[in-house]
Amino acid sequence: MAFPKDIGIIDCMLGIPEAEDRAEWFAPFRPLIKDAQTLQQFAMPAQYMFKDIPQTGQQDDYIKWTVDQMDKHNVQKALVGWNENETSYRAKELYGDRFFFDLPCDPNKGMEEVRRIKRIHAEVGLSAISVFPSGTLPQVAINHKYMFPLYACAVELDIPILLNVGIPGPRIPMETQKVEHLDEVCWFFPDLKIVMRHGAEPWEALAVKLMLKWPNLYYSTSAFAPKHYPKAIIDYANTRGADKVIYAGYFPMGLSLDRIMSDMENVPFKDEVWPKFLRDNATKLFKL
Secondary structure (H helix, E strand, O other), rough: OOOOOOOOOEEEOOOOOOOOOHHHHHHHHHOOOHHHHHHOOOOOOOOOHOOOOOOOOOOOHHHHHHHHHHOOOOOEEEEEEEOHHHHHHHHHHOOOEEEEEEEEHHHHHHHHHHHHHHHHHHHHHHEEEEHHHHHHHOOOOOOOOOHHHHHHHHHOOOHOOOOOOOOOOOOOHHHOOOHHHHHHHHHHHHOOEEEEEEEEEEEEHHHHHHHHHHOEEEOOOOOOOOOOOOOHHHHHHHOOOOEEEOOOOOOOOOHHHHHHHHHOOOOOOOOOHHHHHHHHHHHHHOOO
């Protein structure tokens, strides 16, 4: 079946810019970057991987501009990072029916971070927490003990954790994001709901095996144009994994919604997979 146009889409990775220059989004892990090209020429650290990175231009209201882009493509709701700033609070106040929030976390901060998660969750009602293991400073592996307080907190609050897995796009070391690390975490935290972000490449086949093994492990398509969705993931969604694969974009960090939805026309999902992929799986997992 072709990409259906009548489904209200839930996008599980979208950003709200705060200025035309979005370099601040990548500031936390900039100290890890050592090559001159990235430091001197790139507007975002994985720019070598993306063509035609969306340009926001100067906007009077970036939140409204973001919602307008969503409306053009029937994106009903979007998961965005909560930043404890004016943009996050305004987005929740003005468009609480359009945005739901994950909290980017630093496992290096230990119980201080756990207390912050609980405070913000009580205040705004988080739908998830998230970690970029290769982008923490210092880097922290998915199965490192520093991550365990965050996992326990997510279980206690009954919210998923989103983890970048696979080789990171920025030119920083990959060891902390190897897909194999998930096996130990899923074993030790059987109630923890984990969503893989950013592809799991080049270990997509292992990601599928682990999703078959562990019932609370999921995959999102963030940071991948649909024409580059891994074949192993498409095959899994079309067979035993229809309930485990979730749509996520990467707008405006690296991909435009125009590009994503245009590419989506050629993704060979079965008829029964599309509603789950675009909406239903996210609705269930994030309790929307």
